[in-house]
Every structure is written in structure tokens, then in C-alpha cells.
Amino acid sequence: MSIKKLIVVMGMLGxxxxxxxxxxxxxxxxxxRNDPTLQANLYQFQADQLNLGIAKGAxxxxxxxxxxxxxxxxxxxxxxxxxxPGGTDVSNSLISNTSTKRQVSLTARQPLFRMDAxxxxxxxxxSVQLSEVTLKIQIQQHLLDVAQAYFxxxxxxxxxxxxxxxxxxxxxxLKMMNAKLQQGLLARxxxxxxxxxxxxxRANRISGQVQQMLAxxxxxRFIGHNPDQGLAVLRTDVVYQPPVPxxxxxxxxxxxxHNLSIQQARLQRQYADDNRRVEKAALYPQLNALATxxxxxxxxxxxxxxxxxxxxxxxxxxxxxxNGGQTQTSIKKAVAQLDQAQAQLDAAERSASxxxxxxxxxxxxxxxxxxxxxxxxxxxxxxSQASLASYNEGLKTMVDVLLAQRNAFSxxxxxxxxxxxxxxxxxxxxxxxxxLSEEDLVQMNTWLGND
Numbered sequence: 001m002s003i004k005k006l007i008v009v010m011g012m013l014g015x016x017x018x019x020x021x022x023x024x025x026x027x028x029x030x031x032x033r034n035d036p037t038l039q040a041n042l043y044q045f046q047a048d049q050l051n052l053g054i055a056k057g058a059x060x061x062x063x064x065x066x067x068x069x070x071x072x073x074x075x076x077x078x079x080x081x082x083x084x085p086g087g088t089d090v091s092n093s094l095i096s097n098t099s100t101k102r103q104v105s106l107t108a109r110q111p112l113f114r115m116d117a118x119x120x121x122x123x124x125x126x127s128v129q130l131s132e133v134t135l136k137i138q139i140q141q142h143l144l145d146v147a148q149a150y151f152x153x154x155x156x157x158x159x160x161x162x163x164x165x166x167x168x169x170x171x172x173x174l175k176m177m178n179a180k181l182q183q184g185l186l187a188r189x190x191x192x193x194x195x196x197x198x199x200x201x202r203a204n205r206i207s208g209q210v211q212q213m214l215a216x217x218x219x220x221r222f223i224g225h226n227p228d229q230g231l232a233v234l235r236t237d238v239v240y241q242p243p244v245p246x247x248x249x250x251x252x253x254x255x256x257x258h259n260l261s262i263q264q265a266r267l268q269r270q271y272a273d274d275n276r277r278v279e280k281a282a283l284y285p286q287l288n289a290l291a292t293x294x295x296x297x298x299x300x301x302x303x304x305x306x307x308x309x310x311x312x313x314x315x316x317x318x319x320x321x322x323n324g325g326q327t328q329t330s331i332k333k334a335v336a337q338l339d340q341a342q343a344q345l346d347a348a349e350r351s352a353s354x355x356x357x358x359x360x361x362x363x364x365x366x367x368x369x370x371x372x373x374x375x376x377x378x379x380x381x382x383x384s385q386a387s388l389a390s391y392n393e394g395l396k397t398m399v400d401v402l403l404a405q406r407n408a409f410s411x412x413x414x415x416x417x418x419x420x421x422x423x424x425x426x427x428x429x430x431x432x433x434x435x436l437s438e439e440d441l442v443q444m445n446t447w448l449g450n451d
Contacts (some may be wrong), residue, residue: 002162013225018207020229021232021233021450022227022231022232022444023232023360023445023448024147024150024232024441024444025442027146027223027346028146029031030223031142031146031223033224034047034222034224034225035121035142035224038235041136049128051128052128055122058111058114058117060109060111061109061111062278063106063107063108064107064109065105066104066107068103069100069101071098071099072099072416073097096375096384099298100299101297103294103296105295106292106296107292108292109290111288112287112315113284113285114286114288115281115286116281116282116297118281118285119274120281123271123274123275123276126271126274129267130268135298136434140260140434140436143437143438143440143441144436147423148427149215149221150231151420152219153215153219154214154231154233154420155215155420156208156211156215157231158416158420159208159211159413159417160208160209161417162412162413163201163205166406167205169409170405174194175403176192177346190397193398194398197435209259232448232451233449234420234423235447239371240366240422242363242364243363248356248357248360251356251433252353252356254356254358254433255352255353255356255433256349258435259434260434261351262352264436266345266360268341269338269344269345272340273341276331276338279330279331279334282327283327285317285319286317287315288316289316290315291311291312292312292313293309293311293312295308296310359425359428359432363426364396364420368419370422373411373414373415373418376414377408377415378410380404380407380410381408383404384407384408385405387401387403387404423444426444427444
């Protein structure tokens with residue numbers, strides 16, 4: 001295939017692709033690539049993983065290369081008397097002695113007993129686990145935020161359609177009423193009432209447009225740009241099922257096992273306990289094995305010069321017996337921080353339980369609202385049509401018709417809000433038990449389709 005034909009085909013494929021709306025999974029894929037906050041969290045996690053290697057290094061041998069060059073100059077008083085030719089007496093004179101020493105050495109140190117380093121290593125392992133759970137919390141929150149931003153755009157689009165329908169219906173109604181007013185067939189008060197409702201609908205439509213722009217900007221903050229194509233919309237045949245499992249107790253049990261905030265609090269308590277052990281390790285001695293090999297050269301040579309290679313092997317013991325009570329105070333502080341972490345763990349468990357209960361009960365409420373709003377929407381539409389028919393027969397006033405229309409549109413808007421509240425609260429319930437994942441977005445993505 002020629003390059004020209006390839007370009008044409010690629011252009012056609014691009015045109016076809018642009019016809020498809022951006023669905024929830026596509027939006028989250030963009031967010032994963034383009035959201036700088038998520039990228040920063042990932043980089044922080046990578047940096048935290050490297051702390052384990054740093055801590056491990058304190059338990060491994062260290063090798064040090066050292067060298068020095070020293071110049072010594074010493075003046076020595078001469079107590080002897082010498083007569084040089086010419087009659088010069090050098091008794092009690094100062095004689096200068098200068099020497100240069102060069103030394104290079106290679107020292108290896110192996111920790112044999114380092115309680116502080118070992119406990120520090122265990123603490124860093126806990127911090128790495130804590131960092132992993134923290135990242136899971138951040139990713140889960142990112143999933144929820146992106147999905148909520150996506151559905152808020154869809155919510156506002158649906159509301160705006162009802163606002164526009166209401167405005168158009170009231171506009172046509174107002175035109176008809178003005179014509180009847182000119183004919184003297186309608187009271188001016190009825191026209192004023194209709195105009196007031198029309199202006200209110202118009203204001204709602206304008207406000208809705210602004211809210212949609214704001215919702216879109218919030219979504220763009222995650223995905224990085226305004227999508228060229230539109231968003232996939234909620235299908236009309238979606239069946240809003242109750243949560244599974246159906247029992248609240250099962251969700252509470254899941255939260256105790258999988259809730260990420262509880263896991264985080266447990267690891268924070270473990271980290272505090274590790275810190276107590278690190279502080280306590282300062283009471284123990286430190287023992288290292290040493291081995292040194294080097295070479296020394298001194299010039300000028302003397303009878304006591306130690307030129308040549310040398311080696312040393314030995315043990316190094318250090319023990320801090322007293323440091324002004326700093327160690328004991330640090331241990332007490334660590335114990336207090338451990339008690340604090342335990343209290344925070346208790347609080348996290350209670351908070352998770354409340355969060356799950358709220359999400360579960362809210363979802364049940366949403367389920368009831370959906371059923372009620374759907375039934376009310378059908379009834380309100382029937383009432384609106386019946387009122388219009390009764391008006392045409394002279395049985396009802398135009399005010400009655402306007403009230404019925406306003407109620408029908410109001411119920412429709414409440415149903416739209418109930419739909420998206422349900423979708424978002426499904427995800428919040430999953431997040432409350434620590435089980436919200438991309439698979440949930442994939443599943444919910446099947447509820448969307450193109451216009």
C-alpha cells in the first residue's frame with residue numbers, strides 16, 4: 001500500500017473513531033495518562049520503595065578508601081658545642097628536622113550486632129507497606145473522582161435537556177395565551193403567570209448551561225483536555241438493581257477485612273510500634289568487625305620509619321551508657337505515639353462502619369427514589385395531558401395547566417438526579433469496603449451508549 005493510500009485510510013479510521021462517544025472507561029484511561037496528581041502519587045510510591053534499599057545498606061559491609069599526606073617540621077635545640085672554621089660557635093642553636101608521610105588505606109567494616117539498624121530496617125519495611133496502601137487509597141479515590149466528574153457532566157446534560165424542553169413548551173404556551181389575550185379570551189393574570197414560569201424556565205436553562213461548563217471543566221482537569229467527541233449517555237433500559245450482597249452485615253464484614261483506611265491505620269500503628277523498638281535499640285551496644293589494608297611511605301627515611309604495607313583486623317565495640325536521659329525520653333515519646341496510633345485505628349474502624357452504613361442505606365434510598373420518581377413521572381405526565389384536555393373543554397383554567405406542566409418537568413428532573421445519585425453511590429459503597437476497581441468502571445460502562 002502506498003503512503004498516500006495509507007494516509008487516506010488512517011484519516012477514514014480517525015473519522016470513524018471520532019463518531020463514537022467517549023465512554024467512562026475511555027475517560028479513565030485518559031485520566032491515568034494525563035492527571036498530574038495521579039502521576040505525582042505514583043512517583044512518590046516509587047521513591048518510598050527505594051527507602052528499603054537505604055535501610056538494608058546499614059546491615060551490609062562498608063568499604064572505605066582513605067589517604068593522607070602530612071608534612072612534619074620540628075626544631076630541636078642543640079646542647080653540644082662545635083667550633084667551625086672561622087671561629088663560629090653553634091652551641092645551643094636550633095636544628096630543623098622536616099619529614100613527609102604518605103599513607104593510603106582500604107577499610108572494610110561489617111556490622112555484627114546493630115540492633116538499631118535491624119529495627120530500623122523492619123520499620124522501613126512497614127513504611128513501604130504503608131506507602132503501598134496509601135497509593136491504593138489514592139488510586140481508589142481517583143477512580144471515584146473521575147467517575148463522579150463524568151457522571152456529573154451527563155447529569156447536567158440530561159437536566160439541561162429538560163430545562164430546554166420546559167422552556168420551549170412554555171414559550172409555545174405563552175404565544176398561544178398572548179394571542180387569546182388579544183382576542184379577549186384570556187385574563188391578563190393568566191398570561192402573567194405563564195410569563196413568570198417561562199422566565200423561570202429560561203433562567204434554569206441558562207444556569208444549567210453554566211453548571212454544565214463547570215462540570216466539564218472538572219472532568220477536563222482529570223483527562224487533560226476537552227474531548228473532541230461527545231460523552232456516552234446513560235441507556236434508557238438500565239435496570240437499577242439493589243446492592244449485592246443484600247445484607248448490611250455482609251458489607252460491614254467486608255469493610256473490616258478490606259477497607260483501605262483501616263489497613264492504613266493498622267500499618268500506622270505497626271510503624272509506631274517499630275519506632276518504639278528503634279528508640280529502645282539505642283540501649284544496646286554496637287559491635288563491628290574491621291579489616292584494614294594500607295601502605296605507608298615516609299621521607300626522608302629514618303631508623304624508626306615504618307615504610308611499607310600494613311594490615312589490621314579487629315573488633316569495634318561502642319556502647320552509649322549515658323546521654324543525659326535522651327534515650328529514655330525518646331522511648332516514652334514513642335510509647336505515647338503508639339497509644340495515639342492505636343486510638344486512630346479504633347477511630348478508623350468506627351468511621352469505616354459508619355461510612356458503609358451511610359452508603360448502603362443511601363443506595364437503598366436511591367433505589368426507592370428511582371421507583372417512586374419513575375412512577376411519579378408517568379403520573380405527572382398523564383396529569384399534564386389531562387389538564388390540557390380539560391382546559392380545552394373549558395373544565396380547567398390555564399393556571400391549572402401550567403401547574404401540571406411545571407410539576408411534570410420537576411418530577412422528570414428529580415428522576416434524572418436520582419439516576420446519577422444511584423450510579424455514584426454504587427461506586428461509593430464499593431469504595432467504602434475497599435473494593436472499588438477498574439473492573440467496576442468496566443461493568444458500569446455497559447450501562448452507557450451513544451446517542
